[in-house]
Structures are given as structure tokens and as C-alpha cells.
Amino acid sequence: MKKSTIAVLVILAVLLVGIVTxxxxxxxxxxxxxxxxxxxxxxIQRRADLIPxxxxxxxxxxxxxEKVLNEVTEARTRVTKAGSTExxxxxxxxxxxxxxxxxxxxxxxxxLKADAHFTELMREISGSENRIAVARRxxxxxVRKYNTVIATFPxxxxxxxxxxxxxxxxxxxxxxxxxxxxxx
Amino acid sequence: xxxRLASSVFLIAVLLLACSVWASDIPSAPKTNIYLADNAxxxxxxxxxxxxxxxxxxxxxxxxxxxxxxxxxLGGEDIESYANRLFRAWGIGDxxxxxxxxxxxxxxxxxxxxxxxxxxxxxxxxxYAGEVLDGMKEPFKAGEYSAGILKAYMKLAGKIxxxxxxxxxxxxxxxxxxxxxxTLKDWLIAAVAILVATVVIIVxxxxxxxxxxxxxxxxxxxSFGHFGSLKVKDSYxxxxxxxxxxxxxSGGFGGGSSGGGGSSGGW
Numbered sequence: 001m002k003k004s005t006i007a008v009l010v011i012l013a014v015l016l017v018g019i020v021t022x023x024x025x026x027x028x029x030x031x032x033x034x035x036x037x038x039x040x041x042x043x044i045q046r047r048a049d050l051i052p053x054x055x056x057x058x059x060x061x062x063x064x065x066e067k068v069l070n071e072v073t074e075a076r077t078r079v080t081k082a083g084s085t086e087x088x089x090x091x092x093x094x095x096x097x098x099x100x101x102x103x104x105x106x107x108x109x110x111x112l113k114a115d116a117h118f119t120e121l122m123r124e125i126s127g128s129e130n131r132i133a134v135a136r137r138x139x140x141x142x143v144r145k146y147n148t149v150i151a152t153f154p155x156x157x158x159x160x161x162x163x164x165x166x167x168x169x170x171x172x173x174x175x176x177x178x179x180x181x182x183x184x
Numbered sequence: 185x186x187x188r189l190a191s192s193v194f195l196i197a198v199l200l201l202a203c204s205v206w207a208s209d210i211p212s213a214p215k216t217n218i219y220l221a222d223n224a225x226x227x228x229x230x231x232x233x234x235x236x237x238x239x240x241x242x243x244x245x246x247x248x249x250x251x252x253x254x255x256x257x258l259g260g261e262d263i264e265s266y267a268n269r270l271f272r273a274w275g276i277g278d279x280x281x282x283x284x285x286x287x288x289x290x291x292x293x294x295x296x297x298x299x300x301x302x303x304x305x306x307x308x309x310x311x312y313a314g315e316v317l318d319g320m321k322e323p324f325k326a327g328e329y330s331a332g333i334l335k336a337y338m339k340l341a342g343k344i345x346x347x348x349x350x351x352x353x354x355x356x357x358x359x360x361x362x363x364x365x366x367t368l369k370d371w372l373i374a375a376v377a378i379l380v381a382t383v384v385i386i387v388x389x390x391x392x393x394x395x396x397x398x399x400x401x402x403x404x405x406x407s408f409g410h411f412g413s414l415k416v417k418d419s420y421x422x423x424x425x426x427x428x429x430x431x432x433x434s435g436g437f438g439g440g441s442s443g444g445g446g447s448s449g450g451w
Contacts, residue, residue, distance in 0.1 A: 039443070120311035123447050127310030130264050134444030137265075 022154045026164065029146040033167060036139035037085055040170070043135045044079060044092045047128035051076040051095075054121045058102070061112035068105050071098040089170065092132070099125065140169045209259055210266070213274040213437060219243075224254040224291040226329040234334060238341050238356060246348045247278040247438060248304070250340055252333060254289045263290060263448050267299040277301040277440025284440040285340055289333065296320065297448040298340070305445045307347035308340060313447035316340060324451040 055069060062069065075095040082088040103122075106112055113119075147166045150159035158164075214221050219239025220232055227235065235252060242248045251274075258266045267288045277284020283303035289296045298313040316336050323332030338356045345352035355374070 043443075119314070123311045123314035124309065127313075127445060127447055130446075130448075131444040133264070134268055134442075 018154065019158070022158045026146075026149055026155050026158050026162070029142070029149050030164070032142040033139070033146055036135065036142045039135040040132065040139055041085060041088060043128060043131045044088055047092075047125060047132065048076050048079040048095065050121060050125055050128065054118075054125065057115065057117050057121060058106070058112065061109050061115070062105070065102075065105050068098070068102050072102055074098075085170075096129070136170050143167045143169050209261075210270045210273060211253070211255060215436060218437060219249070219251050221251070221253045224256045224289070226254045226289065226291060227252070227333055228330040231330045231334040234355065235337050238337065238353070241353065242341060242344055245350065246283065246344065247281060248283040248285075248344050248348070249277045249438060249440065250285045250287075250337065250344060251276050252287045252289075252337060254291060254333075256290070257292045258290045258295070263288065263293070263295045263297045264444065266290075267297045267446070267448075268442060268444055271299050271301070271440075271442045275437040275439035275441070277303065277438055277442075279439035279441075282440045282442070283344075284438070284442065285344070286442075286446075287333070287336060287340065289329075291329075293450075294324075295448065295450045296324075298336075298446045299442050300445040301440045301442045302445070303440070304344065304347060305443075307343045308446075310445060310447050312343065313445075314449065317447055317449040321449070321451045 051072060055073060058069065072095070075091065075098045078091040079088065079095055082091045106118075149155040150164045150166060211221060211223050217236055220227060220235045222232065239250055242250055253270065267286055270288065271284065271286050275284075276286055281303040282301040284301040285304055285308060286299040287296070288299065296317055298308070298317060300308045300310075300313060316339050319339070320332040320336050323329070323335070341356050342352045345356065
């Protein structure tokens with residue numbers, strides 16, 4: 001074999017390895033985004049699942065707060081019916097706001113605040129809220145990594161061929177995601 | 185050429201230093217006695233020893249890591265994200281089981297949080313974590329930090345023993361359930377029990393190690409040096425706990441993660 005043939009073969013081999021590893025890093029960062037997205041959805045769902053229990057506990061104490069309670073129930077229904085992650089985030093924001101109002105109202109019911117079951121549920125709910133915040137942070141971190149990979153060399157070559165688009169960060173109204181604080 | 189090399193080495197060193205300074209807003213992970221990082225000096229000596237003892241036992245048995253961290257201030261950050269960052273940066277709990285628990289106390293901010301790794305979310309629910317924190321409020325208000333922390337630690341440890349289906353040591357139950365003070369007699373009994381247990385373990389390990397050494401030498405002789413070894417060190421490495429250098433048991437964190445489970449509060 002000629003020397004030049006060997007040289008060409010070596011270059012080709014190096015090129016191939018480079019393409020494969022770049023492709024893998026693009027794909028794995030893409031998969032990481034999907035996993036984190038699923039995590040957000042799980043956590044939002046988890047909190048929504050606590051709501052019916054909360055409503056039935058609260059109802060016994062609050063006879064004159066139909067409006068607030070209905071808002072929470074409606075927002076919860078919207079969360080369970082949401083299709084895309086963006087819808088889900090928006091619905092979740094509304095649920096947070098409605099819950100905030102419910103908590104504000106509950107300040108007027110000392111016996112409710114003393115209810116052990118209510119206390120427990122509120123802890124679970126604010127725990128869920130924090131989990132959602134963590135999941136969202138992780139998602140944004142995964143998105144940032146992915147966007148960096150596909151925008152910089154050599155990932156930009158591969159992503160150009162594959163037609164990868166950069167993904168938007170999850171900015172769903174940070175203010176609506178204030179963890180509901182209850183002082184016991 | 186040499187000057188250039190030296191200057192680039194210097195540059196790298198400066199960069200590394202800059203990185204470590206930049207990341208110093210959370211305390212660096214301790215290498216030894218990892219179950220109690222008492223940066224704000226809130227835990228008494230005796231209570232600290234008890235915490236370390238239980239922590240080591242949990243780690244050894246289940247690879248679960250229950251860690252107390254006290255800091256003076258959170259530096260303006262909210263305790264939830266601070267706790268999560270610290271939890272992940274240190275890697276509390278086993279990397280596969282994610283069974284770490286962090287009890288973080290910020291003394292000057294008067295805030296505390298229990299952050300629970302994925303693997304223990306079932307055992308220590310957010311509700312229970314909140315309950316444990318509630319139990320800390322009263323002693324904390326009275327300035328009895330050490331007692332409050334120890335009691336919370338025991339409660340959490342009790343849940344971890346439950347999770348893995350093992351009975352908690354008597355000291356955990358006593359400290360978590362009842363507040364009654366130990367009498368001198370109780371202490372004496374406990375001390376004697378611990379002494380006996382220690383002696384039994386040491387004797388057992390010694391016998392085991394000696395047996396391994398003899399076996400190794402025999403193997404070496406029989407196989408004309410193909411297998412086994414005459415070196416004490418080789419045989420001890422595989423059999424003896426003190427040769428294993430306590431392994432991961434007390435040597436460091438396991439790389440666990442947390443998804444933000446737990447509860448926060450203040451006093």
C-alpha cells in the first residue's frame with residue numbers, strides 16, 4: 001500500500017470517530033432535555049394530585065369561600081387536561097396563584113390551621129412546589145448544555161446537517177411559582 | 185521556553201484558585217466526619233459524637249448518608265436552592281440509591297431545612313420532615329441548638345432504619361421518642377455494652393485476618409508462588425476493615441442527588 005493511501009485512511013478513520021462522538025454528544029444532550037421535561041411534568045402532576053384531598057379537608061371549615069375553592073378546582077382540572085409542556089406550565093402557574101389565594105383566606109380560619117391533616121397537606125404541597133422549581137432548574141440547565149453543544153464547533157456541523165433547532169428555556173412566570181408559605 | 189512553561193503553569197494555578205474561590209459560597213465538603221459539618225458551632229461535643237456514630241452506622245449498613253450542616257449565613261439565597269446546591273455538590277447519599285438526607289441550619293438567618301434524596305422520599309415525606317422541623321423550633325427558641333439538632337437527627341435516623349426494615353439502635357429510639365434524661369446507671373449499662381461489642385468485633389476481625397493471612401501463605405507455598413502472597417498487606421487488604429481504611433464508610437460522600445424533596449422552616 002502506498003504511503004498516501006494509508007494517510008487518507010487514517011484521516012478518514014479520525015473523521016469518522018469525530019463524527020460519531022459529536023453525533024452522540026448532540027443526541028445525549030437532547031435526550032437529557034426530554035428526561036428533564038418529563039420530570040417537570042411528573043412533579044406538576046404530583047402536586048395536582050394532592051388538590052382533591054386538600055379541597056375536601058378545607059371544605060369542612062370554609063363554608064363561605066366557594067369562589068376560592070372553585071378557582072383551585074378549576075385550575076387543577078386545567079393542569080390534568082393540559083397537552084403540551086407549555087400549557088402545563090401555564091396551568092400550573094394558575095394553580096399556584098389560586099392556591100396562594102386559598103392560603104391567604106385560610107389565615108381567617110384558626111381551627112383549619114390547627115388541623116393536622118391540613119398542615120400535612122400544605123407541607124406536601126409546598127414540598128411539591130419546591131420539587132417543580134428544582135426540576136425546572138435542571139431542565140433549563142439541560143437546555144443550556146444542548147444549545148451550547150449545537151451552537152459550537154464541532155456540534156454545529158452535525159446539528160446543521162440534522163436540522164437541530166435551539167430549544168427555549170422554561171421561563172414560566174417565576175413570580176407565580178413563589179412557594180406558598182404557611183406559618184403554623 | 186522554560187519561562188513560557190512556568191508562566192502558563194502559573195496561569196493555570198491562578199485560574200484553579202479563582203475557580204475554588206468562586207465556588208466557596210457553599211462550604212467545601214468535609215473529608216472526614218462527614219455526617220456533621222458544624223460550621224456555625226452549634227453542636228456540643230457529646231452530641232456531635234453521637235451524631236457521627238449513628239451516621240456511620242447508617243452509612244455502613246445501608247449506604248444511607250444523613251448529614252447535618254450548620255452555616256452562619258445563606259448569603260441572601262433562599263434556603264431551598266442553597267440546600268439543593270449543597271446536597272448535589274457534595275453528593276450526599278449513594279449515587280445509585282440517592283438515599284441522602286441533609287439537615288441544613290442557617291444560624292443567623294434563623295432558618296432550617298431538611299432536604300431528602302429521591303431514594304428516601306417515601307420514608308421521610310415532606311409532611312414528616314416538616315414535623316421534625318417543628319420539633320426543633322422550641323429548643324431553638326430557647327437557644328438549645330445542640331439538643332434540638334440531636335433529637336431531629338435521631339428522628340430522621342429512626343425513619344431510615346424503618347425504611348430498610350431494621351430495628352434502630354436503642355439510643356436512637358430513646359433520643360427520638362422520649363426526652364427523659366439518662367441516669368448514671370443507663371450510661372454505665374450503655375458504656376459496658378458498647379465496650380463489649382467493640383471487643384467482640386475487634387477479636388472477630390483479628391481472627392478473620394489472621395486466618396486469611398495463614399490461608400494466603402499456604403496458597404503461596406502450595407502453588408510455588410503462583411497464587412497467594414507472603415505479604416501481610418495483600419491478605420489484609422481483602423479481609424480487614426482497618427486495612428480497607430474504612431473505605432467509603434467514613435471516607436467521603438457517595439454522589440447521591442436530590443430533587444428538592446423535604447421541608448423548610450424557621451424559628
